[in-house]
Amino acid sequence: MEFANKECLFLLLLIVPYIVWYLMYRKKSEPTMRMSDTFAFRYVSVSWKVRLMPVVPLLRIVAFVLLVIVLARPQTSNSWKDKWIDGIDIMLAMDVSTSMLAEDLKPNRIEAAKQVAAEFIAGRPNDNIGLTIFAGEAFTQCPMTVDHASLLNLLQNVRTDIAARGLIQDGTAIGMGLANAVSRLKDSKSKSKVVILLTDGSNNMGDISPLTAADIANSMGIRVYTVAVGTDKSAPYPMQVGGSIQYVNMPVEVDTKTLGEIASATNGDFYRATNTAELKRIYKEIDKLEKSKLNVKKYSKKYDVYQPFAIAAAVALLLEILLRVVVFRRIP
Template structure:
């Protein structure tokens, strides 16, 4: 146990002169009733009240001592523990172009990607994780954080059409790299998910991959979409009509990005395959970290206050009942 305001303990020294004063006071007390000879009382059994005569003073000293201890704020000490955990820095780069609304994955590609990525985040409590979104341009939805509650809340607000349409894969990688380049983590990873080919942006995907490699960042690329044609919802006159659109994923470029950065390329043609992809990445990216964990201090004045109150009530009871003095 430690004390947050340890200097208050010096107040205990003030009890010493108080005790000395009490002793001297009772030594100087004169008898209320003077007798010429007390031998006639020698055989009378002493009352138990004689032994309790100084009890109120002792109780008062204890109460004062406890009050001083309460002022000093007793606290439990921190519990330090060295442990080994697994943690890395991860940026999720997610394509939010309108083609991600295709429903070859259920309910659509974007919602399926969000669900699986959220499950992935929940399974990595020790990681710094952030989100980059890209379509025709790219921006950071959430910087690297270990507060996964906030991260998952922001995840729910992701939707298609929030930026200019298109697929700027290179910009998505570059934006994620800007968030990871200064990281001191042993392992830095980008998980890029897209369903198309690069057709926008000022940075080509392979140039962005070279930049990632220069900072020691691995890029895992995921091409999401079925083989062949995919149903795409189209709003016509207030109703939803479905048209079949071809699935065009630049697997060659996504594979080259992964190879350049020592990552892997995965293809997810349905919901279950997408889950398998994230599970595979989860297995690949595990780094042992030695961390020192501690518990917060807790105030421990409650017991001192309770005992002080009980002793104060006991002193009040003795002084006004059994040991009550009549002038």
């Protein structure tokens, strides 16, 4: 609530001298009677009229406060915003081959990638974001959407065992993963279209080569950021042996040359993450590079809302007069 005449509120300071005057001079205006002894009245109960007498000046103060508020012209406003969002369409292409279970990133590559991607999605509420996953084959886990709650739910359900269970072929089809993500962006009307491709290997499956997919992306104005995850030499990989898990050192074979060429061909950037902290930093850097443009126009219309205060002031004043004249009437 706002006040059109805020200066009128200073009139409320007059309440202080009124209270001081009432407390200091009230007894002088009341009639008195001398008595030799008041012992006989010691246990006489106080009547309800005597108890209610302070209500009269209190009602007078309430009426004064409400009248001052009316003079200050309280106002409320209806406001609304028109938004024009020049959003960015983003497809996340994530490698889910069994090698993503390697634990050089904590807790492992796939879980670290999911965690960082979830933080990235949460920080971009105005963008259309989708998810492609790939191993030896690729498919769309979630088409582009602004329903990020559903997207995050589908992201958390991503597992590397889809290849182990035979749902898709195992391997690393980088070209197929990129091509799938590009196909989701080809009809986009957005001025900015981006693919973030994350993998830990080199292309060894699929009918489309990574550079061919990169040329297709470039022809459609799609920028590709490539992220290679994994240490430089070898990484601990969990293997089921009997009824227990044993770790073996698996060589890291990331085709950084091809990933760099994909990024270069599409005016994107190539990044290398050898640990979880670096992966987080990479996504934060991409987040800074790709920002949505948001224009907001705000409108508001103000309305006077003094009527309830005026009615309450009239009621309080009328009640004070009735109590003073009728209930607490004094006979000279």
